[in-house]
Amino acid sequence: DAGVIQSPRHEVTEMGQEVTLRCKPISGHDYLFWYRQTMMRGLELLIYFNNNVPIDDSGMPEDRFSAKMPNASFSTLKIQPSEPRDSAVYFCASSLTGLNEQFFGPGTRLTVL
Amino acid sequence: SQQGEEDPQALSIQEGENATMNCSYKTSINNLQWYRQNSGRGLVHLILIRSNEREKHSGRLRVTLDTSKKSSSLLITASRAADTASYFCATDTSGNTPLVFGKGTRLSVIA
Numbered sequence: 001d002a003g004v005i006q007s008p009r010h011e012v013t014e015m016g017q018e019v020t021l022r023c024k025p026i027s028g029h030d031y032l033f034w035y036r037q038t039m040m041r042g043l044e045l046l047i048y049f050n051n052n053v054p055i056d057d058s059g060m061p062e063d064r065f066s067a068k069m070p071n072a073s074f075s076t077l078k079i080q081p082s083e084p085r086d087s088a089v090y091f092c093a094s095s096l097t098g099l100n101e102q103f104f105g106p107g108t109r110l111t112v113l
Numbered sequence: 114s115q116q117g118e119e120d121p122q123a124l125s126i127q128e129g130e131n132a133t134m135n136c137s138y139k140t141s142i143n144n145l146q147w148y149r150q151n152s153g154r155g156l157v158h159l160i161l162i163r164s165n166e167r168e169k170h171s172g173r174l175r176v177t178l179d180t181s182k183k184s185s186s187l188l189i190t191a192s193r194a195a196d197t198a199s200y201f202c203a204t205d206t207s208g209n210t211p212l213v214f215g216k217g218t219r220l221s222v223i224a
Contacts, residue, residue, distance in 0.1 A: 004155070033211065042214065042215070042216040042217065043156075043201065043214040043216075043217075045211055045212075045213070045214075048211050056211065091155055091156070093155075093156075098205075098210075098211060100161075101146060101158035101161060102156075102158065102212065103158070104155030104156045104157070105155050106154060106155050107154070107155050
């Protein structure tokens with residue numbers, strides 16, 4: 001298996017633009033997690049899915065953030081409109097169960113100018 | 114919210130020395146996990162220790178858990194330059210709750 005795949009790896013955009021981050025989890029994993037990592041706040045859980053259903057989105061900072069998982073092999077995290085304070089590294093992770101080890105993707109480094 | 118807090122925030126040692134990192138948490142846990150993150154990469158799982166376990170080994174890694182003190186330690190023996198990374202502890206509480214990560218310890222191993 002190729003592991004968790006994220007795209008793009010780097011994204012530079014201007015304030016106000018829409019940003020879409022993509023994730024392909026490991027096949028057979030029932031859980032998918034979206035995290036944001038910054039120096040100031042560390043690694044924050046934004047939202048997680050179980051069998052494609054969002055379970056907890058309390059970490060999503062604002063209505064500008066939305067996430068979907070239309071099928072077991074694909075998820076998106078969208079920011080609309082983007083702001084400079086959204087600049088961070090966004091990670092997607094998947095796991096077999098909610099309590100097992102998580103497998104992280106390489107991350108998307110987002111810069112909003 | 115942060116459950117685990119790693120200590121120290123940064124650690125610099127010479128190659129061959131042992132490195133010890135600590136993690137303290139606030140509430141009762143189900144499992145505690147340690148992860149490593151190399152610069153510019155995603156986190157990689159190292160080891161999981163359950164609340165009813167006190168010690169676990171994996172290669173050069175040794176993890177201890179003291180539930181009475183709500184703390185865990187990660188020991189890396191005979192460190193190598195390749196061990197240079199950030200190390201995070203992550204906990205989950207009883208039930209089907211997601212992991213909560215600490216802010217990590219930055220380890221530098223100097224050759």
